[in-house]
Each structure stands twice: as structure tokens, then as C-alpha cells.
Amino acid sequence: MNFKSTLPYIPNAEEAVRQFISKYRSMEAKSPTSLPGIERLRRLEVARVKGTSGWLLSLFRGIVYNMPFMNDLHPFYRELIGIIINIDDYKHSLGKLINSSKAVSSISRDALRMIKYAQDKDEIIKARRMYLSRIIDLINDLEPELRTLKEAAIKISRLPSVSVEKPTIVISGMPNTGKSSLVACVSTKKPEIADYPFTTKQIIIGHVKVYGMYAVQVIDTPGLLDRPLSERNRIELQAILALRHLADSIVFMIDPTQHSGYALNQQLNLLKEISQSFKADIIAVINKVDLATEEEVKVVEESLRDLGYPYRLTSALKCTGTRELIDELINGPLRDKLITYLKITHERALGAELK
Ligand SMILES: Nc1nc2c(ncn2[C@@H]2O[C@H](COP(=O)(O)OP(=O)(O)O)[C@@H](O)[C@H]2O)c(=O)[nH]1
Ligand SMILES: [Mg+2]
Structure with a gap:
């Protein structure tokens, strides 16, 4: 049964924020040290924004694509899943994750633009703060949806493995x-x-x-x-x-x-x-x-x-x-x-x- 073997790991909001921040911090400058300070910082921040927003997008996409899509499920499993989870909440949560992916892309675009046109280090730092706080707010805002999906994944993983193809x-x-x-x-x-x-x-x-x-x-x-x-x-x-x-x-x-x-x-x-x-x-x-x-x-x-x-x-x-x-x-x-x-x-x- 495929949909059980591909169930993704779903972090809660706090965990996702922690991972996001540590990802951000761990990304170091790889540009030549001969560059003037502001250009080194600019490159570092660009790499960090691109790297961390890419990471977050693939986390969201991994969840959306690997959680079972109710309409594709065999009615036996659809009916069983309907007993253990609230299908409307489930669909809503996946929908919100899709919308959040779009929001992540737009926040990162804004940040990259600000970093690109920043005149001095302060402006770059300001762009960084804006980026971090908007992304962290966004992840925290997903707390109930991530919880719903995490619980759903656990319950779905416990369903009996019955073949729907066998007589x-x-x-x-x-x-x-x-x-x-x-x-x-x-x-x-x-x-x-x-x-x-x-x-x-x-x-x-x-x-x-x-x-x-x-x-x-x-x-x-x-x-x-x-x-x-x-x-x-x-x-x-x-x-x-x-x-x-x-x-x-x-x-x-x-x-x-x-x-x-x-x-x-x-x-x-x-x-x-x-x-x-x-x-x-x-x-x-x-x-x-x-x-x-x-x-x-x-x-x-x-x-x-x-x-x-x-x-x-x-x-x-x-x-x-x-x-x-x-x-x-x-x-x-x-x-x-x-x-x-x-x-x-x-x-x-x-x-x-x-x-
Ligand atoms: N004599 C006899 N006993 C049977 C037969 N089938 C089941 N039993 C016994 O009836 C009891 C209940 O059987 P079981 O298979 O556990 O029934 P279930 O509750 O319907 O699953 C057990 O003690 C079985 O050994 C049968 O064909 N003949
Ligand atoms: Mg029996």
C-alpha cells in the first residue's frame, strides 16, 4: 500500500522554527575575503535567504505531495480515514500549506530585493530581520495545521495494511x-x-x-x-x-x-x-x-x-x-x-x- 510507505515526517511549528534558524545560522560566507565588507555581507545574506527559503519550500512540498490525496484513495481507506481524522480539517491544512509556500516565495523575493539594493550594512541587517521575523511568524501561524497533519500522519500510519487489489x-x-x-x-x-x-x-x-x-x-x-x-x-x-x-x-x-x-x-x-x-x-x-x-x-x-x-x-x-x-x-x-x-x-x- 503506497500511501503509507511515503508518509512524510511532519515537524511541529516550534521544531520547524528551530530548524529554520539553525539552517540560517549554519550558512557561512563562501565569497572571497578580498571583497569589501558590505559585498561579503550581501552575498552571505543572499545565500542564506535562498538556502533557507528553498529548504522551507521543500519541507512544505514534501508534506503536501506525500500526504495521501483523499480523492485518489480507495474507498475502503477513504472511509476508514474518515473515522480517524476530520477530512475537512485535513484538506484545509494542506490547502493552507500550499498558500504558505506561495507566501514564502514572496517574502524571500522581497528580502532579496532589499538586500540587492541596500546601500549599507544596516540596510542589509534590516532586510535580514524583516525576512527572519516574517518567516518565523508564518511558521508559527501554521501551528494548528502542522499539528493536524502530524496527527493525521501518525493515525494513517497505523491503519491495517490490507490489499485493495486482491480478491x-x-x-x-x-x-x-x-x-x-x-x-x-x-x-x-x-x-x-x-x-x-x-x-x-x-x-x-x-x-x-x-x-x-x-x-x-x-x-x-x-x-x-x-x-x-x-x-x-x-x-x-x-x-x-x-x-x-x-x-x-x-x-x-x-x-x-x-x-x-x-x-x-x-x-x-x-x-x-x-x-x-x-x-x-x-x-x-x-x-x-x-x-x-x-x-x-x-x-x-x-x-x-x-x-x-x-x-x-x-x-x-x-x-x-x-x-x-x-x-x-x-x-x-x-x-x-x-x-x-x-x-x-x-x-x-x-x-x-x-x-
Ligand atoms: N468440533 C468442532 N469444533 C469446532 C469447529 N470449528 C471450530 N470449532 C471449535 O469451536 C470453538 C470456537 O472456534 P473459533 O474458530 O475460535 O470461533 P470464532 O469465535 O468464530 O472465531 C473452538 O473451540 C474451536 O476449536 C468444527 O468444525 N468442529
Ligand atoms: Mg475468532
Whole structure:
């Protein structure tokens, strides 16, 4: 995910002023000592103004160009970032930084003109004072914007690294129905755990090998997609809904036995809610078939048939029926995105080889 790896370091105003002043002080005269005093001072001040304003401009530009541009972001990340930062403040702060860049250029032009036409050393010193105080005021004036951007960069850097290009299966179902076990069965390398951008919730990303590549991801969200949406606060709801933009398929796990502690109708109610909130295809999974009685399985099958949900049988304890489930999704709802993904990764690999 590119926008996280290029996040810039953002100083606060005090830090930026300190760096600016030390930059200014550290620039020494490089002109021949034979020049008369005023000309040496003039050259030194020109070099200092040019050097320090160039430094400040590249600091501002580095921030503006390397912070994510909201309109370019995948909607999954845009929605998640919308939870953790105030997008209007963020855009305003970047806008102010752009305007400040223009102001820096104009202050430095004024200073250079004054230095160029200065008649004596005092006038040069006056130009220096004017330049330093205007730039320092300008940086101090950016205090709230730099703070906003710094906080945003820190929060954005903590977002989970989820691929928005890979075909994605999102797993839902009440607690203890076997979601984590399913991810463990189908993930061919260790699932990654990442913080979801609020409270203590995390998301688990399993990686499934397809044609020799980790080309499909399976996402489990403990504490999020395992409870009725009506019990969710606004932020949790928004975080759940961000997954809409990612999910190509939803697997809904059902425990037909009494072991999970949730009655069948509770589980079916959540299934209905989830299928209404997501646009992706949903497939129900009757899990724990190693444990369930034939009668228990039959009751669930009949209900799912009545409600019109397709379903499969698995034992996530023994990993039976689990890879078959994934293969079916790969040949069904994930197919188009998978082909595109394999194509772009293949092209990228070829491109890297040709370099
Ligand atoms: N017998 C049996 N137990 C299972 C199966 N799948 C999960 N379990 C058990 O059910 C419990 C909850 O499973 P887990 O994967 O943590 O459920 P989650 O809360 O939905 O993530 C664990 O003790 C699992 O070992 C299954 O297919 N058969
Ligand atoms: Mg779990």
C-alpha cells in the first residue's frame, strides 16, 4: 500500500522554527575575503535567504505531495480515514500549506530585493530581520495545521495494511461458530493481525495461495461482524461498512450445535442483517459437521433453503470442506477480480525483470 510507505515526517511549528534558524545560522560566507565588507555581507545574506527559503519550500512540498490525496484513495481507506481524522480539517491544512509556500516565495523575493539594493550594512541587517521575523511568524501561524497533519500522519500510519487489489473474502458469524478456525484452515501462511483504527478491535488477514501466489485474502473481524449491527456505535458501524468496499464475497458461519451458545434464529437474524448491509455475494457455511447430529444439520439446511441462501458444510476443526469452499468462491464471485489481480502482478513482475 503506497500511501503509507511515503508518509512524510511532519515537524511541529516550534521544531520547524528551530530548524529554520539553525539552517540560517549554519550558512557561512563562501565569497572571497578580498571583497569589501558590505559585498561579503550581501552575498552571505543572499545565500542564506535562498538556502533557507528553498529548504522551507521543500519541507512544505514534501508534506503536501506525500500526504495521501483523499480523492485518489480507495474507498475502503477513504472511509476508514474518515473515522480517524476530520477530512475537512485535513484538506484545509494542506490547502493552507500550499498558500504558505506561495507566501514564502514572496517574502524571500522581497528580502532579496532589499538586500540587492541596500546601500549599507544596516540596510542589509534590516532586510535580514524583516525576512527572519516574517518567516518565523508564518511558521508559527501554521501551528494548528502542522499539528493536524502530524496527527493525521501518525493515525494513517497505523491503519491495517490490507490489499485493495486482491480478491477478498470477509468472514462473519456469531462468536464461537468457527471463524478463526476457518481462517487457520485456508490461510497458507501465518495470518496477519492489525489494529482496526479505534478502540481495541483488530482485524485478522489470512492469505490463501492460488496458482502459487498469495492472491486471495480472507478477513476476520473479531468483535465486529459477529453481533447485531444495532448493538454497534456509530464508529464501529462505519468501520464495518468500510469493509463493503473490500468484500467480494461474504462467508457466514453457522454453528448448528448448541456449543457456540447462540440459538439458530439469532444466527439467522445476523445473517439477514449482514446480507442486507453488504452488496457482495453471501454464502452460508454450516460448520462443526463433525460434531453436529444429522438432525441439527438438517434443521439449518431447511431454514437456509427457505430463506434462499446457498450453503456448504464444513468442519473447521478438521479442515474438511474448507479448501473446497474457497475454490468454489475463486471460481465464482472472486473470479473476475482474481484474473485482474493475477494479470497486474504478472505484469509488475515482468516489468521488474525488464528493468
Ligand atoms: N468440533 C468442532 N469444533 C469446532 C469447529 N470449528 C471450530 N470449532 C471449535 O469451536 C470453538 C470456537 O472456534 P473459533 O474458530 O475460535 O470461533 P470464532 O469465535 O468464530 O472465531 C473452538 O473451540 C474451536 O476449536 C468444527 O468444525 N468442529
Ligand atoms: Mg475468532
